[in-house]
Amino acid sequence: MDVDLIFRVAAIGIIIAVLNQVLVRSGREDQAMLMTLTGLVVVLLMVVGVIADLFSTVKSVFGL
Amino acid sequence: MNLVQILGICIVAATVSILLKNYSGEYSLIVSVLAGAAVLILLISEIYDNLLDIRNAVSKYSASAYFLLALKSLGICVITGFISDACRQAGQISLASKAELAGRCAIFILSVPLLSSLIDTAYGFIK
Numbered sequence: 001m002d003v004d005l006i007f008r009v010a011a012i013g014i015i016i017a018v019l020n021q022v023l024v025r026s027g028r029e030d031q032a033m034l035m036t037l038t039g040l041v042v043v044l045l046m047v048v049g050v051i052a053d054l055f056s057t058v059k060s061v062f063g064l
Numbered sequence: 065m066n067l068v069q070i071l072g073i074c075i076v077a078a079t080v081s082i083l084l085k086n087y088s089g090e091y092s093l094i095v096s097v098l099a100g101a102a103v104l105i106l107l108i109s110e111i112y113d114n115l116l117d118i119r120n121a122v123s124k125y126s127a128s129a130y131f132l133l134a135l136k137s138l139g140i141c142v143i144t145g146f147i148s149d150a151c152r153q154a155g156q157i158s159l160a161s162k163a164e165l166a167g168r169c170a171i172f173i174l175s176v177p178l179l180s181s182l183i184d185t186a187y188g189f190i191k
Contacts, residue, residue, distance in 0.1 A: 062139025
């Protein structure tokens with residue numbers, strides 16, 4: 001369930017790093033910066049979903 | 065208990081995290097935190113039924129409140145440990161210790177009624 005999420009995040013990270021280099025080389029540093037930030041926000045939203053799922057599981061199991 | 069699956073996730077996430085480290089550091093941290101969360105979810109869903117059985121078995125006795133308190137502090141330890149290790153992985157040693165301090169305070173707040181009942185019983189013996 002979460003294993004493919006790990007590979008999805010890794011793929012997004014590599015793609016964004018490569019696109020960042022492409023944009024920087026073609027002289028658009030600001031767009032590269034914005035693209036990196038948006039990629040990070042997307043990935044963080046996915047991470048927050050998994051952490052919320054983990055916390056609700058722990059809460060239900062341990063009766064917190 | 066599919067131990068092999070959990071160990072497989074850990075080793076794969078470790079290698080993917082190292083692979084991402086030279087591309088961009090923040091994704092390597094995110095991969096390791098995700099893998100930790102996946103392993104914890106798998107583990108906790110494994111022990112879910114056993115804990116329910118233990119809780120039903122204990123709830124018949126009068127002192128079951130103290131056992132539930134211990135279970136709650138165990139849950140707090142699990143979450144606090146997960147988050148403080150993630151902070152330490154990110155290189156933020158002080159944030160990790162702050163998370164652990166918050167966990168200790170939460171457990172202390174949980175155990176205050178226990179301490180007060182202990183004092184009452186002790187005073188009862190002395191009198």
